[in-house]
Amino acid sequence: MANTDPIPVGVLFSTSGATATIERSQAFATFFAIAEINAAGGIAGRELVPVHYDPQGMPQQYQLLAERMIREDGVNVIFGCYMSSTRKAVIPVVEKWRKLLFYPTPYEGFEFSPHVIYTGAAPNQNSAQLADYMTRHFGARVYMIGCDYIYPYESNRIMSDFILEVPGGKKLAERYVPLTATEKDFLAVVRDIKAKSPDFVFSTVVGQATRLLYQAYAEIGMDAQHTPIASLTTSEAEVAEMGGGAAQGHITSAPYFQSIASTENQACIARFRQQYGNEIAPNMAWEAAYFQTHLFAEAMRAAGSDQYDALLPQLLGRAFDAPQGRIVIDAGNHHTRLHPRIARVNAAGQFEIIAGGGAAAVIPDPYLVTHPGASWNNLPYAAEYRVG
Structure with a gap:
């Protein structure tokens, strides 16, 4: 019998605190992508279920909530973090538990973790x-x-x-x-x-x-x-x-x-606004949060699992037609080829x-x-x- 259990995924973006405006856009981009994935049949018939907490922009809360997602909510993948201080708080957690963090924010570079997929711009x-x-x-x-x-x-x-x-x-x-x-x-x-x-x-x-x-x-x-x-x-x-x-x-x-005037980008924005209205302004961090969720779904379909050892090989080298253009996860450093x-x-x-x-x-x-x-x-x- 096929597995029809829902798949919990962590959504770790702040909806209050100093960076709430940009992180809300990342959270809603993730919810939007999840809704599209589920509307298209989910992953082999299994529904993605977001597990979202508000860390209020505080690095210690990101760390505590990441641990909670993994230990209590059964999450194997976390989409999250904006500030580098919050990413650095979460990395030890995903490394300890052999989970995966997708990080959709431009950052300062000079970092590599085998348990992070970096989808924002490097320097x-x-x-x-x-x-x-x-x-x-x-x-x-x-x-x-x-x-x-x-x-x-x-x-x-x-x-x-x-x-x-x-x-x-x-x-x-x-x-x-x-x-x-x-x-x-x-x-x-x-x-x-x-x-x-x-x-x-x-x-x-x-x-x-x-x-x-x-x-x-x-x-x-x-x-x-x-x-x-x-x-x-x-x-x-x-x-x-x-x-x-x-x-x-x-x-x-x-x-x-x-x-960006492409038909693909403008269609994506139109779908988003139809679902969520005009309150959220699409932006660089919104787009990375959106495409990384779809990228995960494609990789999980190929892997048949969201367990780290099965999922990671299907992510590395994978391409996706994002609103900015075709992006690729670089197999050597886990960062993304961008435009x-x-x-x-x-x-x-x-x-x-x-x-x-x-x-x-x-x-x-x-x-x-x-x-x-x-x-x-x-x-x-x-x-x-x-x-x-």
Whole structure:
């Protein structure tokens, strides 16, 4: 007799706390993909059942809840985590119990766990392209601002290396604010930015603090057309929260934007909005959370099991036609071949893609072994692109 038992899967994204806006989009993208999988017959007739807890953005809670999912709820696979501090809290749990974490967030690289599938961008898929684009179009005198945790520190280190390779490259300042930063924190920062007059600002501010930075930047009179904030973390979710006025003219590097004009992407967004309305703004982290869930389902169908030893070989090297284009899980490092893009927020509050999006995916190089600037410049879509 065929096994018809439901398959529990962990969904470990915060719906409250400092990063709730972006993590809610990841959670709902996962629920959306699960609903599509179940509507298509599940996995060999078995229904996927999400087991969701709210860790409230606190690393210790991610760790405790991951353990609970595995020990009490029978979960073998967890889709989850946004901040690097939360991923690092969960990795020891999945390694101890021989389970698998799918991580759908751009991150700082320089990591490998055999128990993680990394579906967000590595530094050679967003930081390298952003450094190249910004220094060619705006200059190489940079002011860096981020939140006070692992990802901003490491991203600023990587960006500093890229900037200092450029003639005239200079880091004017490197500032950090709490995840719970207030308007007062950012007022001091933007005053310092204005005084130092950089060519651009590199931001790894995340969560609710993003809105405060961009609003303070506009209020002090900084011109985004001439001195934009360039970010790896500001997506449609944060733009929707802050309003298009504060975001207009600023730039983000990511593999996915909801403005991608392909029929496949626009159809996916339409299906999502039909089911969940307009409250959630599709974004880079939403898309990775969506495609990784489908990727898991395809691999489990092939493996016949969600047990780690059976599932992993079916994931490595597997391709999927995601909304951004065809992606592939790299068998050597568990990261994902992605399609880097650069986009700028227009007057309507939407990202207009101004560079990237070529048919060839960029192979993940989380340890930056090869020179990322050279690889970007040699790609067919890395010619000069218009700004604004």
